[in-house]
Amino acid sequence: MKVWALVLVAAFVIIGISAVDKNKFKTCSQSGFCKRLRPFKPEKSQYSLNLDSILVHGNVLSAEVVTIDAADEKRTVLWKYAFKLSALADGTFRVELDEADPLYPRYRTQLALDGEPKADGLKLISKDDGKVILVNTQGHKVIITSEPLKLEFLDLNGEVAVVLNENSQLLVEPLRARREKVEDEDGDGANQLDDEEGTWSETFQSHHDSKPRGNEAVSLDVVFPDADHVYGIPEHTDGLALKTTTSGDPYRLYNLDVFEYILDSRMAIYGSVPVMYAHGPKRTVGVFWHNSAETWIDVVNYGEGNVVSSLVNLVTGGQKKRVDARFLSESGIVDMFVLMGSTPGDAFRQYTALTGTTPLPPKFSLGYHQCRWNYMDEADVRSVDENFDVHDIPMDSIWLDIEYTNKKMYFTWDVVKFPRPAEMVANLTAKGRKMVVIVDPHIKREPGYFLHEDATELGYYVKDRDGKDYEGWCWPGSSSYPDFFNPVVSRYYSDRYRFENFPGTSKDVHLWNDMNEPSVFNGPEVTMPKDCRHYKPPQDGLEGLAAYWEHRHVHNEYGLWNLRATNTGLLDRADGVYRPFLLTRAVFAGTQRYSAVWTGDNTAEWSFLAASVPMCLSLAIAGNSFCGSDVGGFFKYPEAELMTRWYQAAAFQPFFRAHSHIETKRREPWLYPAATTALIRDANRKRYALLDFWYTLFYEHTVDGLPVMRPLFQHYPDEPATYPIDDQYLLGDALLVKPVTTAGASSVEVYLPGDGPWYDVDTYVPHKGPRITQPVTISKIPVYQRGGTIVPRRERVRRSSALMADDPFTLVVALDANNSARGSLYIDDGETYEYKNNKYIYAKIEFGPDEMTYTLASEGAQYPTGAWLERVVVAGIRAAPRSARLQQDGRQTALQMTLHKGNDVLVLRKPAASMARPWTITFAY
Structure with a gap:
C-alpha cells in the first residue's frame, strides 16, 4: 500500500474516534434536489x-x-x-x-x-x-x-x-436530453452544452458529481x-x-x-x-x-x-x-x-x-455475543472462551473483526495469528458455542488475491462514471466493490461462502456484513460517488445512459443486495439444511428478511445507552425486530456503573452483543471489579432464563408480522400518554421493560398502561398505574409482567443455549382481574429448517380458576423434546386451591403446592409433565 494511502486510512480512524465532522455530510441546502x-x-x-x-x-x-x-x-x-x-x-x-x-x-x-x-x-x-x-x-x-x-x-x-x-x-x-446552447448574436455559447446550475452536475466540497x-x-x-x-x-x-x-x-x-x-x-x-x-x-x-x-x-x-x-x-x-x-x-x-x-x-x-418478516433465527443468536475489534489470535479467543466458563457467565458466540484476515483480504485467514481456524471453531462448538466472522463488501485491490483477480478479469466490480472499475479506499486501502445487482456477480460472491472456498468455516461459523452502506473513506460523504455505474439487465435497443443504473438510483439498496448474496451463500453452503445468522450495519426496507441489525458505532456514554431504546423501537416498527446496540459503547471506555446498566438494558433487547473499538481498553466482564462482574453475570443469566420466551416471540413474528420489541401505544392505542413514550417498551404483550439509563439512579418513573395489574418479575408484587416510582439499586432491572399472561422460563442456566435444550421449564402465571392468564411456547431443534416439515411444538397455555391447560396449537406438528415442566408459579392468587392434579397420557398425579401468603404466590412443584405432549392441571377448592 502506498504511504499516502496508509496516512488516509489512519486519518480516517483518528477522525472517527473524535466527534463526527458534520461538514462531511450534506445539509438540504447542499443537496441539489432537496434545495430545489x-x-x-x-x-x-x-x-x-x-x-x-x-x-x-x-x-x-x-x-x-x-x-x-x-x-x-x-x-x-x-x-x-x-x-x-x-x-x-x-x-x-x-x-x-x-x-x-x-x-x-x-x-x-x-x-x-x-x-x-x-x-x-x-x-x-x-x-x-x-x-x-x-x-x-x-x-x-x-x-x-x-x-x-x-x-x-x-x-x-x-x-x-x-x-x-x-x-x-x-x-x-x-x-x-442535454442540448447545445443556441448561439447568441455575439457568437457566444456556440457548441456549448446546457449547464443550468445543478442540472447536469453538482459539486460537494472537492467531489464532482456528473449527472x-x-x-x-x-x-x-x-x-x-x-x-x-x-x-x-x-x-x-x-x-x-x-x-x-x-x-x-x-x-x-x-x-x-x-x-x-x-x-x-x-x-x-x-x-x-x-x-x-x-x-x-x-x-x-x-x-x-x-x-x-x-x-x-x-x-x-x-x-x-x-x-x-x-x-x-x-x-x-x-x-x-x-x-x-x-x-x-x-x-x-x-x-x-x-x-x-x-x-x-x-x-x-x-x-x-x-x-417480509425476520425468518426464525437460529436459537443461539438470541443468546449473548462477545465481540471486539479485535481478538487478535487463537490464544486470545481461547482465553476469552475459557474465562466465560471460569466466571460462570453464559455466552453463545465469539466474534472476529477484520484483523483475522490475511491483510484484510476476505475469505482468508491470517496464517500466523489464526493458523488452525477449523480447530479453533471446533473448540467452541464442543461447548455448544459458535463463531461469527466479518466479511465486508470492499475488496482489496491486491495482485494475486483471487477475489480481486477474478472480479477484475470477469468485470464484476461497480464501474466509475467512465465505465472503468471503480476504485475507492476502505480498511484494506485501495478497494473495489462487487456489483451485486448483476446476478452473475451475486452468484459468484455467494459461492465464496462454500466450505471448500472458505477453509476453516463450518455450519457453526456465521457472518457479519459491515461497511455496506457502502463505506468509501475517500468518497463523497464517505460513500460511493452517485455517478458510478451498476448492472442493468440488457434490453433490446437500449444503450448509452439507458444501459446501466447510476449509484444515485440504487444507493440505499446496495447493502440489501450484499446481504442477499451473503444469505444465499450461507444457505447453499450446507444445502439449505441450517439456518444462518447474519448481522448488517446498512439497513433498507426488506433487510429483515436476511439479517439482524445493530445501531452502529455508538459511544460509551449514558445518552447513547438511553438512545438505544428509541432507535431499536423505530427499527422494530419498520420491520427490523432483531435489533440491538453495542453493549458498553463502541468508542471510549464505560466505567463500572454504565457497563452494568448497559448489560442490564441489553439483556432485554432482541440482539445482545458487546463490542468495542480496537483502541479502547479491554472490557470483558471479568476485567471489572468482582462486584460488577457479578452484576453482569446476573444480567446475562436473566437473558438465558428467558431465552425460550424470546424464541417464541420470534416464531410468532414470522406468523403475524408484529414487532418483537414494541412501543406502548401498540397495545394501548387509546391512551394518549403512551404515544410519546420511548424510554420503556413491551416485549410481546407480556413484559414491560424500563431500563435504567442515568447515572446514580435511586429510582425511576414507570408508566404502567391499561387496567393492570403489572407484576414485578423479581418479587411478584402487583402494581397498578398509570404511574409508579420504582426504587432501584445497582442490581435492579425494572421489568414487569402483565396480568393475564404466562411466561416460560428455564432456571437452570448453562454455559450456552445449546446445552439447555432438554432442561425443564418454569411457567410464570400472572393473573388478571378474572384470575386467568394465557401464554404460548415454541420448541424445535434450534438450528435447522426441519420445523417447516412439522418438526416443532407450538403450544398454547391457559390458566383459569379450575384448570391449567397445555395444548399443541399446530395440527400435525410435533417434536421429541426432552424438556419437562419443573414448576408453575402463579402470581396474584386470591383463593388457593385445596389440591391440584396433573393429567397427561391418561395418567393422573397429585401435585405438591406451596402458598406464599406474603405476595399471593402459589407454587406447584415438579409436575414433571413432558412438554412434547398436551397436559392439564385441575384444581379443587
Whole structure:
C-alpha cells in the first residue's frame, strides 16, 4: 500500500474516534434536489387526471395524468404520466406515477418487496363532477379528485384517514436530453452544452458529481388527519415520535458511515427505511415510500405548538390535530403504499406483509455475543472462551473483526495469528458455542488475491462514471466493490461462502456484513460517488445512459443486495439444511428478511445507552425486530456503573452483543471489579432464563408480522400518554421493560398502561398505574409482567443455549382481574429448517380458576423434546386451591403446592409433565 494511502486510512480512524465532522455530510441546502424542491409550494397542483382515460381492471385503476401550462389559456399539456392505483390484500393500496414515455427508463426499487404484493378487489362506484370514487373488498373508499389531482383514503367509518397531494407538492421531474446552447448574436455559447446550475452536475466540497440524465427528482406530500404523532423512517437518533422539521433540515434517508454519530439529530446514518406511521385515538395508518435513492422527509405536526403549526391553527380557527409529511427523492418514480390500519398492530403487519418478516433465527443468536475489534489470535479467543466458563457467565458466540484476515483480504485467514481456524471453531462448538466472522463488501485491490483477480478479469466490480472499475479506499486501502445487482456477480460472491472456498468455516461459523452502506473513506460523504455505474439487465435497443443504473438510483439498496448474496451463500453452503445468522450495519426496507441489525458505532456514554431504546423501537416498527446496540459503547471506555446498566438494558433487547473499538481498553466482564462482574453475570443469566420466551416471540413474528420489541401505544392505542413514550417498551404483550439509563439512579418513573395489574418479575408484587416510582439499586432491572399472561422460563442456566435444550421449564402465571392468564411456547431443534416439515411444538397455555391447560396449537406438528415442566408459579392468587392434579397420557398425579401468603404466590412443584405432549392441571377448592 502506498504511504499516502496508509496516512488516509489512519486519518480516517483518528477522525472517527473524535466527534463526527458534520461538514462531511450534506445539509438540504447542499443537496441539489432537496434545495430545489423543498421550496416548491404552489397554490394549486399542476397535475390533473384525465377522466376519459380511466380503466378499472381487476384490482387496478389505470389512467393518464397530465401537467397543464397554467399560464396558457389553451391549457397546453406539458407532460403525460402513467398513473396506477392498486388495491392490495389486507387493507393496503398502492399509488404509482411514472412518465408515460420517459427518455430513459426510470429506476424502480427491486429488492425491498417480499415478492409481488397480493391483490384485492377494486370496484368503481362513481365518476361524477370531477371525482372518482372506488372501494376495496374491505370497504375502504378512495376518492380521487381529477383537477387538481388529489387522493383521499377513507377508513371503515367513512372518515378521511390519508390524503395524497393535499398540499400540491406532487412533482415528477421529466427526464430530458442535454442540448447545445443556441448561439447568441455575439457568437457566444456556440457548441456549448446546457449547464443550468445543478442540472447536469453538482459539486460537494472537492467531489464532482456528473449527472448525465439531468434532474429526475420526485416528490409527494401526505396528510394524516386526526393524528397526534408520526413514527418510523429510521434510522435516526432523535426519538420515536418524529418532530416538526420546519426549523431545520428534513429527516434524511441516505445510508452513510457516520463514525461516532451524534444524538438528537435528523442526519442520515447507516439505515434508510422509508415507512411512516401516523397514530391518534381514532386510528393508525401508514405510508411506505418505495424508493431507494437519497430521500428527505419534512414533517409538520400541527399539535406541537411550533410557529408554523400555530399560524395554521390561527387561520383555521383552533388547534388542529393533523400531521403533514412530504417525501422528496433524487430519482425513481412515485411509488407509495398506503397502509389503512386501523390499529398500530394492523399497520405494522401490513408493512411486513409487503417487505417480509425476520425468518426464525437460529436459537443461539438470541443468546449473548462477545465481540471486539479485535481478538487478535487463537490464544486470545481461547482465553476469552475459557474465562466465560471460569466466571460462570453464559455466552453463545465469539466474534472476529477484520484483523483475522490475511491483510484484510476476505475469505482468508491470517496464517500466523489464526493458523488452525477449523480447530479453533471446533473448540467452541464442543461447548455448544459458535463463531461469527466479518466479511465486508470492499475488496482489496491486491495482485494475486483471487477475489480481486477474478472480479477484475470477469468485470464484476461497480464501474466509475467512465465505465472503468471503480476504485475507492476502505480498511484494506485501495478497494473495489462487487456489483451485486448483476446476478452473475451475486452468484459468484455467494459461492465464496462454500466450505471448500472458505477453509476453516463450518455450519457453526456465521457472518457479519459491515461497511455496506457502502463505506468509501475517500468518497463523497464517505460513500460511493452517485455517478458510478451498476448492472442493468440488457434490453433490446437500449444503450448509452439507458444501459446501466447510476449509484444515485440504487444507493440505499446496495447493502440489501450484499446481504442477499451473503444469505444465499450461507444457505447453499450446507444445502439449505441450517439456518444462518447474519448481522448488517446498512439497513433498507426488506433487510429483515436476511439479517439482524445493530445501531452502529455508538459511544460509551449514558445518552447513547438511553438512545438505544428509541432507535431499536423505530427499527422494530419498520420491520427490523432483531435489533440491538453495542453493549458498553463502541468508542471510549464505560466505567463500572454504565457497563452494568448497559448489560442490564441489553439483556432485554432482541440482539445482545458487546463490542468495542480496537483502541479502547479491554472490557470483558471479568476485567471489572468482582462486584460488577457479578452484576453482569446476573444480567446475562436473566437473558438465558428467558431465552425460550424470546424464541417464541420470534416464531410468532414470522406468523403475524408484529414487532418483537414494541412501543406502548401498540397495545394501548387509546391512551394518549403512551404515544410519546420511548424510554420503556413491551416485549410481546407480556413484559414491560424500563431500563435504567442515568447515572446514580435511586429510582425511576414507570408508566404502567391499561387496567393492570403489572407484576414485578423479581418479587411478584402487583402494581397498578398509570404511574409508579420504582426504587432501584445497582442490581435492579425494572421489568414487569402483565396480568393475564404466562411466561416460560428455564432456571437452570448453562454455559450456552445449546446445552439447555432438554432442561425443564418454569411457567410464570400472572393473573388478571378474572384470575386467568394465557401464554404460548415454541420448541424445535434450534438450528435447522426441519420445523417447516412439522418438526416443532407450538403450544398454547391457559390458566383459569379450575384448570391449567397445555395444548399443541399446530395440527400435525410435533417434536421429541426432552424438556419437562419443573414448576408453575402463579402470581396474584386470591383463593388457593385445596389440591391440584396433573393429567397427561391418561395418567393422573397429585401435585405438591406451596402458598406464599406474603405476595399471593402459589407454587406447584415438579409436575414433571413432558412438554412434547398436551397436559392439564385441575384444581379443587
